[in-house]
Amino acid sequence: MTLPLVDGGAALLGVLLVPGAPRYPLVIALLAFGVIGLNRRARLYDSSFARGVLDELPAVCGRIGAGWAGVGVLSPLRPLPPVVLAAGFAVHCAAACAGRAVVHGRRTRRRRPDPALVVGPVAAARHVAAALLRQPGCGVRPVGVVGDAHALGVLALSGEGGPELPVLTTDQDARRAAIQNGVETVLVVGAATRVEKTALLRDLAAYGCVVWELDADAPSYGLGGRREGAGHLAGFPRRLLCPGRGRRRVGVGKRVLDMALSGSLLLLACPVLLVCATVLRVMDGPGVLFRQERIGKDGRPFTLLKFRTHRPASAHEAATRWSVANEHEMSRFCQFLRRTSLDELPQLWNVCRGDMSLVGPRPERPYFVAKFSQAYPGYRERHRMPTGITGLAQIHGLRGDTSIEDRCRFDNAYIDNWSLWQDICILARTAVLFVRPTGS
Numbered sequence: 001m002t003l004p005l006v007d008g009g010a011a012l013l014g015v016l017l018v019p020g021a022p023r024y025p026l027v028i029a030l031l032a033f034g035v036i037g038l039n040r041r042a043r044l045y046d047s048s049f050a051r052g053v054l055d056e057l058p059a060v061c062g063r064i065g066a067g068w069a070g071v072g073v074l075s076p077l078r079p080l081p082p083v084v085l086a087a088g089f090a091v092h093c094a095a096a097c098a099g100r101a102v103v104h105g106r107r108t109r110r111r112r113p114d115p116a117l118v119v120g121p122v123a124a125a126r127h128v129a130a131a132l133l134r135q136p137g138c139g140v141r142p143v144g145v146v147g148d149a150h151a152l153g154v155l156a157l158s159g160e161g162g163p164e165l166p167v168l169t170t171d172q173d174a175r176r177a178a179i180q181n182g183v184e185t186v187l188v189v190g191a192a193t194r195v196e197k198t199a200l201l202r203d204l205a206a207y208g209c210v211v212w213e214l215d216a217d218a219p220s221y222g223l224g225g226r227r228e229g230a231g232h233l234a235g236f237p238r239r240l241l242c243p244g245r246g247r248r249r250v251g252v253g254k255r256v257l258d259m260a261l262s263g264s265l266l267l268l269a270c271p272v273l274l275v276c277a278t279v280l281r282v283m284d285g286p287g288v289l290f291r292q293e294r295i296g297k298d299g300r301p302f303t304l305l306k307f308r309t310h311r312p313a314s315a316h317e318a319a320t321r322w323s324v325a326n327e328h329e330m331s332r333f334c335q336f337l338r339r340t341s342l343d344e345l346p347q348l349w350n351v352c353r354g355d356m357s358l359v360g361p362r363p364e365r366p367y368f369v370a371k372f373s374q375a376y377p378g379y380r381e382r383h384r385m386p387t388g389i390t391g392l393a394q395i396h397g398l399r400g401d402t403s404i405e406d407r408c409r410f411d412n413a414y415i416d417n418w419s420l421w422q423d424i425c426i427l428a429r430t431a432v433l434f435v436r437p438t439g440s
Helices: 002-016 025-041 057-074 082-110 122-133 171-181 191-196 198-207 246-284 315-320 332-340 347-353 366-375 380-384 404-416 420-433
Strands: 114-119 140-146 165-168 185-189 210-214 230-233 236-242 289-295 301-307 357-359 388-390
Touching: 002 025, 002 057, 002 082, 025 057, 057 082, 114 122, 114 171, 114 198, 122 140, 122 185, 140 171, 140 185, 165 171, 171 198, 171 380, 185 191, 185 198, 191 198, 198 210, 198 236, 246 301, 246 332, 246 347, 246 357, 246 420, 289 366, 301 347, 347 388, 357 420, 366 404, 380 404, 388 420
Parallel strands: 114 140, 114 185, 140 165, 185 210, 357 388
Antiparallel strands: 210 236, 230 236, 289 301
């Protein structure tokens, strides 16, 4: 959203310098939204492209010029002298380019290389991966190679200027690696690979990966030029096959909902949190909050917060003992917290921090993630989305000591059919079921 705001502000600045234009707010809106629409159509807001302000200067100024030409012909600004309109256009261009230079500079300083999978024949993939690892500034870091079935083990790139990379010989291994490493970029080496791996590439694109086709042959320039999505990556001609916008769109929508609701709920729940903490402190001594490592989106660990309803005998027990196995040892107040899910309220802070979401698959401990991933197909795929306090599985009664296979199926169905409205419906149904007795 930063670049559209920059373009909108630049349009406002340019129009305000034109005499009489501030009296026509519709003119300002028409120009701003027109330019933003043209830039969006030209993919000038796509963060998967590593651009500099000089690279996009002709495209940005050309679309600003088209916007000013349209406004000058169709609006009350038409009687103004061309010199005045040209001055407004120049100010608009200067402000847009300056703002974009600041945004691109901040992104370059903050951005880490995107994890990537290289798909293609092992020899060609090795060549491409080694070249990318020698150019960390290209914004892509290969984490694996999807190669032929007979190419097992790891791909040693130390002689090529990089570390060893795993060779993934099945589509299932490739999907698992994409989820575990948070892969956002897929590089397809050669047109033949694109045809052979159509199903895999379609799945990775659905997950949210940006899919590029690269030409690994040095003298080939067929993928460059001015075609949409064309360019180069570390000197290799590339062509965009799939923009893979789904994951970013989901992330923005969920994050806005999470921040709005979790912040409000934290404020409203402050008296309840205070009462629960006080009672636990009086009954059970210090340490009312329980902190435990859980696995979140893309397999990343985070520290989950809950009210302490049981004190494990050791760290090993806390990490490996099933959570409902000790319910009979709890005090009545702690059992009440479990049944009403009030022990989960501190997780609203995890949501505010961005560790998890309000709605999503429930996070589990690393020990059980590894155990369930081996026993239940598709369990790791639950980590394609942020984990949540509640989810589709939970509102169908799958909490506590219930079927992991069923939970896995509901969680993946939720991810595959995600929508913001579905999140709202799940939150509403959770609110209705909030006080019913359930396991945690």
